[in-house]
Amino acid sequence: MSSIAVKNLRRCKKCQSLYDNNSSSNKGFCPADGQSHERSNFDYQLTFGISERNAQSNWRRCTRCQAIFFNGYQQGRCPADPDAREPHRADPARDFRIPYGRPESEHVRAGWEFCTKCDALFYAHSQAPEENHCTAGGEHQAHPDAYRFALTHGRPLPVLIDEGTELNPVDE
DSSP: OOOEEEEEEEEBTTTOBEEEOOOSSOOOOOTTTSSOOOBOSOOEEEEESSOOTTEEEEEEEBTTTOBEEEOSSSOOOOTTSTTSOSOOOBOTTOOEEEEBSOOOBTTEEEEEEEBTTTOBEEETTOSOGGGOOOTTSSSOOBOTTSOOEEEEESOOSSEEEETTEEEEEEOO
């Protein structure tokens, strides 16, 4: 099976969630203000279609809010629902594998966490904690015993992710 990476994933400046910035028209829904997500500095890449050591699978893109969320529990809460009671809707096409336990480096940003309230992947080390908004109310909440994720950014693809495993870009 060929290895594939999707690029142009961004951290929202307003809510700290990772979202898919590939669509020119749909930038999703941010829980901070109900408007579109606002992209930050790095262009992150996630993989699917490969087996990678030290990576958790079952992360999906929500087809409504564009956030990357864990699809293994209750599917969280989607900010596209005005009452924030509906779960995220998983894109069945991609099962992202998100690496954990990697040290931060020039092209790896550590500090990504799973929110126990909305199930979204969010950046927990923001210098602006007042911009940490969760769909379920208040700030995102990380589980103290959960994986600590690290995402690749800012490198031209293909990216070497693990002893000999190359990722190839998907331009969408």
